[in-house]
Amino acid sequence: MNTATTSAAALPVDQYMAGVGRAARAAATTMAAASTAAKNNALLALAGQIRAHAGELKARNELDVAAAEQAGLAAPMVDRLRLTDKVIATMAESCEQVAALPDPIGEITNVRRRPTGISVGQMRVPIGVFGMIYESRPNVTIEAASLAIKSGNACVLRGGSEAIHSNLALWKLVQAALTQVGLPSDAVQLVQTTDRAAVGQLITMPQYVDVIIPRGGKGLIERISAEARVPVIKHLDGNCHTYVDEVVDLALAVKVTDNAKTQKYSPCNATESLLVHAAQAAAFLPLIGKVFADKGVEMRCDARAKAILSDVPGAKVVDATEQDWFEEYLAPVIAVKVVDSLDEAIAHINTYGSHHTDAILTTNQPNSMRFIREVDSASVMINASTRFADGFEYGLGAEIGISTDKFHARGPVGLDGLTSMKFVVLGQGEVRS
Amino acid sequence: MNTATTSAAALPVDQYMAGVGRAARAAATTMAAASTAAKNNALLALAGQIRAHAGELKARNELDVAAAEQAGLAAPMVDRLRLTDKVIATMAESCEQVAALPDPIGEITNVRRRPTGISVGQMRVPIGVFGMIYESRPNVTIEAASLAIKSGNACVLRGGSEAIHSNLALWKLVQAALTQVGLPSDAVQLVQTTDRAAVGQLITMPQYVDVIIPRGGKGLIERISAEARVPVIKHLDGNCHTYVDEVVDLALAVKVTDNAKTQKYSPCNATESLLVHAAQAAAFLPLIGKVFADKGVEMRCDARAKAILSDVPGAKVVDATEQDWFEEYLAPVIAVKVVDSLDEAIAHINTYGSHHTDAILTTNQPNSMRFIREVDSASVMINASTRFADGFEYGLGAEIGISTDKFHARGPVGLDGLTSMKFVVLGQGEVRS
Numbered sequence: 001m002n003t004a005t006t007s008a009a010a011l012p013v014d015q016y017m018a019g020v021g022r023a024a025r026a027a028a029t030t031m032a033a034a035s036t037a038a039k040n041n042a043l044l045a046l047a048g049q050i051r052a053h054a055g056e057l058k059a060r061n062e063l064d065v066a067a068a069e070q071a072g073l074a075a076p077m078v079d080r081l082r083l084t085d086k087v088i089a090t091m092a093e094s095c096e097q098v099a100a101l102p103d104p105i106g107e108i109t110n111v112r113r114r115p116t117g118i119s120v121g122q123m124r125v126p127i128g129v130f131g132m133i134y135e136s137r138p139n140v141t142i143e144a145a146s147l148a149i150k151s152g153n154a155c156v157l158r159g160g161s162e163a164i165h166s167n168l169a170l171w172k173l174v175q176a177a178l179t180q181v182g183l184p185s186d187a188v189q190l191v192q193t194t195d196r197a198a199v200g201q202l203i204t205m206p207q208y209v210d211v212i213i214p215r216g217g218k219g220l221i222e223r224i225s226a227e228a229r230v231p232v233i234k235h236l237d238g239n240c241h242t243y244v245d246e247v248v249d250l251a252l253a254v255k256v257t258d259n260a261k262t263q264k265y266s267p268c269n270a271t272e273s274l275l276v277h278a279a280q281a282a283a284f285l286p287l288i289g290k291v292f293a294d295k296g297v298e299m300r301c302d303a304r305a306k307a308i309l310s311d312v313p314g315a316k317v318v319d320a321t322e323q324d325w326f327e328e329y330l331a332p333v334i335a336v337k338v339v340d341s342l343d344e345a346i347a348h349i350n351t352y353g354s355h356h357t358d359a360i361l362t363t364n365q366p367n368s369m370r371f372i373r374e375v376d377s378a379s380v381m382i383n384a385s386t387r388f389a390d391g392f393e394y395g396l397g398a399e400i401g402i403s404t405d406k407f408h409a410r411g412p413v414g415l416d417g418l419t420s421m422k423f424v425v426l427g428q429g430e431v432r433s
Numbered sequence: 434m435n436t437a438t439t440s441a442a443a444l445p446v447d448q449y450m451a452g453v454g455r456a457a458r459a460a461a462t463t464m465a466a467a468s469t470a471a472k473n474n475a476l477l478a479l480a481g482q483i484r485a486h487a488g489e490l491k492a493r494n495e496l497d498v499a500a501a502e503q504a505g506l507a508a509p510m511v512d513r514l515r516l517t518d519k520v521i522a523t524m525a526e527s528c529e530q531v532a533a534l535p536d537p538i539g540e541i542t543n544v545r546r547r548p549t550g551i552s553v554g555q556m557r558v559p560i561g562v563f564g565m566i567y568e569s570r571p572n573v574t575i576e577a578a579s580l581a582i583k584s585g586n587a588c589v590l591r592g593g594s595e596a597i598h599s600n601l602a603l604w605k606l607v608q609a610a611l612t613q614v615g616l617p618s619d620a621v622q623l624v625q626t627t628d629r630a631a632v633g634q635l636i637t638m639p640q641y642v643d644v645i646i647p648r649g650g651k652g653l654i655e656r657i658s659a660e661a662r663v664p665v666i667k668h669l670d671g672n673c674h675t676y677v678d679e680v681v682d683l684a685l686a687v688k689v690t691d692n693a694k695t696q697k698y699s700p701c702n703a704t705e706s707l708l709v710h711a712a713q714a715a716a717f718l719p720l721i722g723k724v725f726a727d728k729g730v731e732m733r734c735d736a737r738a739k740a741i742l743s744d745v746p747g748a749k750v751v752d753a754t755e756q757d758w759f760e761e762y763l764a765p766v767i768a769v770k771v772v773d774s775l776d777e778a779i780a781h782i783n784t785y786g787s788h789h790t791d792a793i794l795t796t797n798q799p800n801s802m803r804f805i806r807e808v809d810s811a812s813v814m815i816n817a818s819t820r821f822a823d824g825f826e827y828g829l830g831a832e833i834g835i836s837t838d839k840f841h842a843r844g845p846v847g848l849d850g851l852t853s854m855k856f857v858v859l860g861q862g863e864v865r866s
Binding site: 029032033106112114116118120123125127128210211226229231249252255256258259260263350359370372373374376377378379380381382383384385387388389393394395406407408410411412420421422423424425426427428429430431432433 | 462466558560682688691792812814815818840843861
């Protein structure tokens with residue numbers, strides 16, 4: 001590792017990053033033309049490398065963990081850093097799972113004969129090179145590398161400095177696996193310097209990097225989006241709503257709302273705001289209020305919700321401020337508001353939400369259709385828990401991130417999000433007249 | 434018109450543009466939910482408005498034409514500015530054609546049942562607000578407005594100052610048509626000031642504008658891409674290649690190459706570089722050389738091509754410089770190079786090309802497949818003229834531009850390029866475990 005970081009440090013960071021980018025771009029051409037078999041073999045080889053070097057990985061990881069503990073990092077942060085036997089086994093299995101997915105590359109769709117005689121269709125091809133910027137969890141190195149290999153892209157990975165020893169060790173296994181099957185080891189690059197200027201370079205090299213995928217806090221993503229000179233697959237916050245409509249199956253509404261809020265508090269797809277139609281408030285709020293009271297979920301309420309919920313024994317009821325309607329708590333806290341109509345619910349979500357995931361619970365079919373059409377979010381749901389917004393739950397097979405943007409990929413991003421569609425024209429000598 | 438420009442001029446340009454953006458954003462919400470019938474009726478009403486006000490349009494247009502002539506604008510530029518009876522009739526017809534297209538909005542595809550019981554699919558919805566920056570031809574105002582209306586988007590149009598009177602007159606007809614059918618007239622905004630600072634504002638208002646579509650010279654598009662804070666659907670240059678492979682039907686190759694180069698010289702999809710496999714050079718080059726000689730097409734040749742083409746009576750043969758391989762001539766000029774292999778042809782195109790449109794002419798099936806897979810361009814063709822790269826020829830029904838980018842829309846961009854796909858989850862009370 002020290003030799004690696006030293007060799008990186010020997011160059012000015014802009015020259016070093018240009019070299020990384022150039023190598024990735026060159027490898028991308030080979031990866032785009034690689035056979036499905038070669039790519040899958042690389043993934044299986046990587047699984048083997050990870051299993052064979054588990055001891056070494058744990059030893060390198062111990063350096064990061066020890067440094068983090070010494071630096072006084074919070075225990076949950078240190079935990080996320082740790083490569084346990086279970087995490088290592090999961091990394092190896094995930095490579096095998098990605099190998100088992102269908103190859104998205106080369107798919108030709110929508111081929112239609114035109115009046116001129118030519119046939120026009122679209123072919124799915126890799127984007128080229130993606131840059132990934134992430135923090136803490138070193139297993140993201142393997143996730144990103146395996147998705148790059150499967151999708152025929154090259155990638156440049158920039159992990160957090162706190163995981164540098166773990167990331168370097170994992171990356172060496174990726175390189176070994178690629179070499180083992182005759183694919184270019186430069187297809188997966190790891191930024192070997194912890195110099196922060198490297199990020200600034202990575203996001204401003206459109207000649208080498210086609211898209212940036214940041215994973216981390218809102219601050220990091222906003223900064224990268226503002227400064228990037230290439231497209232960014234943005235995952236900002238998830239202020240998800242569950243809306244209980246005028247007519248609803250009360251038992252279903254309680255079950256789904258409970259799951260959407262309390263099944264896990266930290267994911268971005270957990271519900272943060274509950275909207276209840278005035279016609280259901282008196283019936284529904286006491287029921288869900290009891291669930292939340294039992295689980296210690298604090299309720300930040302508007303006046304009408306508060307009037308009802310204050311009567312629930314043990315309920316933690318607090319007056320909501322304007323800011324609460326915007327909030328992504330990621331905690332046992334929920335904002336609660338009574339609305340007078342579906343229109344008001346939709347307008348509230350489009351105004352205060354983060355365009356991530358929002359659900360309507362209703363028995364009214366036209367209302368459900370209006371909701372999914374008019375709520376401007378990456379995922380819109382009818383009678384389901386917002387917690388389902390996830391690449392694996394959606395059947396994408398893998399997830400590189402969740403996009404709250406509308407351009408290119410929207411919602412959970414799987415392998416397809418790392419591809420583009422080019423037009424193919426199949427002719428027999430046609431000319432244009 | 435003067436009242437309009439005066440009212441715009443009364444505000445500082447940033448405030449004026451913020452007002453325009455805010456109004457467009459508000460209208461976009463209504464447009465997204467508008468019925469297919471309402472949108473089509475607006476388009477038919479617009480066709481009627483254009484026909485009913487042809488005289489008035491010509492009178493306003495005369496102001497622009499007179500000013501352009503007085504300013505000494507080149508005759509072709511003045512011609513592009515002119516709203517003739519034919520151009521006016523075509524604008525009206527194009528609105529009717531867009532009305533006749535299927536509505537892309539609301540389409541739900543790929544709905545699949547997941548093991549958890551939920552059904553997951555994707556719904557096509559509008560992007561929101563697009564900004565369009567264009568020069569000269571005022572009929573683009575109607576093209577952009579009609580595509581915005583059909584796709585349920587709002588738009589902010591910024592035409593060239595040389596066409597301001599024509600654009601204002603056309604825009605008033607768009608507003609009248611929207612009002613006539615009860616859709617918000619703010620859905621199509623025209624920037625009423627010719628202040629250049631308005632463009633800088635338009636491309637840096639992510640809160641109001643979701644994507645920018647510039648149409649114009651490479652300089653304009655590069656400047657906008659560099660400064661924009663929102664995605665740009667970029668159409669840079671079209672250095673298109675036709676590659677004549679090792680085995681080929683010579684008659685087909687001559688016919689298609691001729692068409693690709695000479696059917697029209699100015700479009701971006703005209704072939705600018707001809708690559709010929711060494712095995713065909715002696716047979717093919719004299720044949721196409723004669724065609725080019727007859728049509729006065731200058732040939733910028735590498736040494737091997739020159740040696741053959743110099744023997745063609747009347748051929749204008751010039752030594753190619755390195756720069757010629759990059760050039761988009763848009764003129765009766767073509768670069769010609771002999772290559773030794775398919776690999777060399779692909780590498781040349783990926784190095785010097787502009788990733789727009791490239792064609793292989795061949796009878797060899799594996800070579801044709803390698804070409805369309807490995808050439809990294811928006812359109813790749815087998816045995817067809819590059820001139821086919823066009824939204825109408827591809828059956829998209831309409832074209833808002835051609836993207837040489839890989840992100841979001843690639844190649845000719847039709848209505849779908851102005852939409853995004855959101856995930857829809859249809860449940861019956863499922864929760865995540």
